[in-house]
Amino acid sequence: MSKLATGLARRGDEVWRQRVQRSARRLPPVEMVVAICVGLIVWTIVAARTEDYILPPITDVGSRIVELFTDADQRWDWLMTMFRIMLGLITSFVVGTALGLAMGRSRRLTNIFMPYLQITQGIPSLSWVMIAIIWFQTVEVRIWFLMVMVTLAGFAFQAQDSYRAIPAELKDMAKSLRPRRDRLDMFRTITLPAILPGMLTAWKVNLGLGTRVVLIAEFAGATIGVGYQLRLEQQFFRMDGVIAWTASLVIFVLIIQQVIAMIERRMLRYRPGAHMPQVSEATQEPLTAQPDARQVG
Amino acid sequence: MTDLMQGREVAPVSHDAGRSDDAAVRFEDVHKVFVTGDGTRVRALEGLNLSVARGEMLAIVGQTGCGKSTAFNLLLGLFGATSGTVTVHGMDPHRDFEALKGRIAVVFQDGRLLPWRTAEDNAALGLEYQGVRKAERTRIAREWLARLGLEGREKAYPFELSGGMRQRVGIARCFALNPDIILCDESFSALDELTAERLRGEFLRLVKNEGKTGVFITHSIEEALTVGDRVAVFRAPGHVAAEFTPEAALSESELSRMRKSVRDVMAGVESPGSA
Known part of the structure; x- marks a missing residue:
């Protein structure tokens, strides 16, 4: 009985030790x-x-941050900015990926679209703000247009590069298996997984870029959103408000980055560096094959 | 035609021997010309005549650039011939691409696994393309992985596998399709000698047991003589310069002579006493 108790205690200690180690990590x-x-x-x-x-004191900033998330009116500003960022990024992602893949497949389409994308990417964000204000009357359309113009090229170039980097050998291998639904199967099993890492990187880069652009647009002409609130806080010299609104944006970006990192961990676990040991030929089980009867000599 | 190629010494097979009605694969006066980006015309195959009987393992050996890979890709149907006919079971592999679904499979040099798929999913890829239900294709893939000694490694990604293991998954993917014809493109050349020898032996046993027809492309004379029921020696621009039957060599000295003859034909050197 005492042996059993000792065993259980030891096992309990081991479990406890492992838990502590996991928590420490x-x-x-x-x-x-x-x-x-x-x-x-x-x-x-x-x-x-x-x-x-x-x-301002940390406590003042802390209470303002809490207020932003608890007060319904202020929460609306915060949510509106997030919505604008995500809408712009999703539009750019969809259009940019399609454009990039088309360019990756066709040199002719590359020749047509490449100059436009390069020029678009070369125009400073502030110039796009001016252009958007002059071209569009509706604030939401302005911001959406601005977001798309600033982030589209990044997605398109990344999709094009990733597509072109797919080894021809893999495509030949897949084709040699004669897929039933040729294009769809190739896209699903080869293209999509091959471009995924690049597209996730594009998301990370464009998230920061898009956030800054939306902030500028809201600062310049919106009547709702974090950028607009920052302008108000600046006009009244309320530094705690400036820091709190900025912190809310940082929190949003961090959350999205964590989501992307989570997707990366799940979808890209096939990449080396997942801390799984490679297996050497020497460690294999002996083969069950018979010796080759046709071995020469 | 030299004495060597008529094969008094090396027991060759005449082209007519392979042109029986039960030929699984046939090249008839096949020419293939590629046009490069700067407009240069490259003759990859020139009057290729070759056939493979059902259940036969043909090894194709030749130097780099002799047209082996072009013949291989024609057989796969990845492109068509400039002139002449290529047939697999009487069908044009390029024109009748769909009709040959599941009847030809390839074991590539390095396994050519999709890095984002587990061993099991890689082995099941061909079946997935044919529309086989998930449960069924997983069962077949697991069965082949187990037969190839990869039990317990089904969920491993290619980067977690050794070169030999990756090649086994490639072989499993090929056999899972249950094809009539198996093509091998330098399948074991990227492996160390011992692993290659072991895997080659196991592969040949499977091919014979399953009654498959095989076309084995290699640049190694030793491998060609080990693997092939018949060895076709390619010379640039893409034609068969000679054929040999390794089984006809009854002793080590005969085999040694055959080895030398193959080497000479590959290099374009006429052997002493040739016409």
């Missing part, structure tokens, strides 16, 4: 925690010695 590195703490201390000291409109 999830914790941020000590250096990071220390750096953040130092930053917060410096902030507190500087805030205590300056006016609130230059750097």
Whole structure:
């Protein structure tokens, strides 16, 4: 009985030890925690010695952030900005990917679209803001147009590059198996998985770019959204509001980045670096095949 | 035609021997010309005549650029011939691409696995393309992986497998389709010698047991003589310079002479005493 109890206790210890180890792995590195703490201390000291409109106390900013997420009116501003960012990015992603794949397949289409995409990408965001204001009256259309113009080329170029990087050998292999629904099967099993890593990278890059662009557009001409609220806070010299609204955007970007990282972990687990050991030929089970009877000699 | 090619010493097979009615594969006076980007015409095949009987394993050996791969791709139906006819079971593999679905399969040099698919899903790819239900294709793929010694590795991704294991998955993908004709393109040349030898032996056993017809392309004379019931030696521009039957070599010295003859034909060197 006592042996059993000892065994169980040992097993319990082991389980407990493993849990602690797993939890420890999830914790941020000590250096990071220390750096953040130092930053917060410096902030507190500087805030205590300056006016609130230059750097407000952390507590004021914290309560404003809580207010943004709890107050229905302010939450609407926040949600509107997120919606604009996502709508623009999804449009660019769909159109850009289709355009990039078409360009990847056809040199002629590349020759037609490439100059337009290159020029589009070369125009500064601020110029697009001006163009959008002059061309469109509706604020939502302006912002959507602006987002698409700024992020479309990135998706298109990435899709084109990823498509062209698909090894011809893989396409030949697939074709040699004579797919029943040729194009659809090839797209589903070869093209789509092959371009996925590149497209996820394009999402990460365009997310930051798109967020900045929407902010500029809202700052310049919207009556709702984080950019508009930032303009109001700036007009009243409310630094806590500026920091809180900015933080709300950062939180949004971080959440989307985490979602993308999650998709990457799930969809790209086939890539080396997943911490799984390679198997050498020497470690294999002996083959069951008979010796080759036709071996020469 | 030289003595060597008529084969007094090396027991060759005449082209007519392979032109029986039960030929699974046939090339008749096949020419293939490629036009490069700058307009240059490259003759890849010139008057290729070749046939493979049902159940036969034909090894094609030749130097780089002699047209082996072009003949291979014609057989696969990836493109058509400039002139002449290529037939697989009496059908044009390019024109009747759909009709030959599931009847030809390939074991490529490096397995050519899709890196984003597990061993099991790679082995089932051909079946998936043929519209076989998931449960059924998974069962067949697992069965072939097990037969090839990959039990327990079904869920591994290609990067987690050794070169030999990847090649086994490629072989499983090929046999899972249950094709009549199996084509091999330098299938074991990327592996170390011991692994290649082991895998080659197992592959040949499977081909024979399953009664498949095979076309085995290689640049290795030794491999061609080991694998082939018949060996066709290619010389540029794409034609058969000579054929040999390794089984006719009854002793090591005869085999050694055959090896040398193949080498000479490949290099375009006339053997002593040739006409």
